[in-house]
Amino acid sequence: MDTWKNGWFIFKKDLRMDRLHLIGNIIFMIYIGFSISAMMEFRSETERVLQPFSDFMMLLVIPLTGFFFSRRSFSYIKEDCYTGMLHYYRALPIAIGTIMKARIIQLVTALIFNGIIFYPLLYIMSNELRDNLNIGQYIVFILTWNGFALLMNGAYIYFELLKKGRTYFWMTTSVVLSVAVITVVLRVVNTNLVMLTVDYTSRFSFLSPLMWGSLIIGCAGFTVLLKATERKLAIRDLK
Numbered sequence: 751m752d753t754w755k756n757g758w759f760i761f762k763k764d765l766r767m768d769r770l771h772l773i774g775n776i777i778f779m780i781y782i783g784f785s786i787s788a789m790m791e792f793r794s795e796t797e798r799v800l801q802p803f804s805d806f807m808m809l810l811v812i813p814l815t816g817f818f819f820s821r822r823s824f825s826y827i828k829e830d831c832y833t834g835m836l837h838y839y840r841a842l843p844i845a846i847g848t849i850m851k852a853r854i855i856q857l858v859t860a861l862i863f864n865g866i867i868f869y870p871l872l873y874i875m876s877n878e879l880r881d882n883l884n885i886g887q888y889i890v891f892i893l894t895w896n897g898f899a900l901l902m903n904g905a906y907i908y909f910e911l912l913k914k915g916r917t918y919f920w921m922t923t924s925v926v927l928s929v930a931v932i933t934v935v936l937r938v939v940n941t942n943l944v945m946l947t948v949d950y951t952s953r954f955s956f957l958s959p960l961m962w963g964s965l966i967i968g969c970a971g972f973t974v975l976l977k978a979t980e981r982k983l984a985i986r987d988l989k
Contacts, residue, residue: 757851
């Protein structure tokens, strides 16, 4: 219980230091909500070129709903600030469990905060979503994508806490490239991942195999990655 309490204290301290960056979060989520909803509306010839970008944007952005933008997140390459943060925590000393709990609290809070902005706006702006999904079904849509967000954030936390800033940068770059490749493959096989999610959600609602598969894989992968991170963080050389 103490680790959760201390983790909450660390989270609140970090949030107070970067309160102005919350405005950036809000602006970014609004912009992305508008952008993705617009890409889902294209028809005829334009659809062939632009609609696949909705997949590209969703695959990139959904994991980012688990982050709060901060000075630390913008300067991790130049200053290797995540490693510096761990130096500071180790010198205090703060238990590894407390650090992990603080990061989990940050993730859950960011998913809720950013999700409250992003998902309603996406639904309001997209005729495609409103025409095919009621509010209950849209919750299933959100849960499906949040399973993916959990899995990806498990990987981000692993590299954030265990690797140097440059390694973390190359990891995020490889994610962008991988998403680009996946988007091209989906286009070649004439599949749109966002609309596939809409289709499964409208047909099966809370029995959607896509939602349950995403949540099970996401939660299991997140748990495994978190345990591996905590185990390796205890012996990480911060030099």
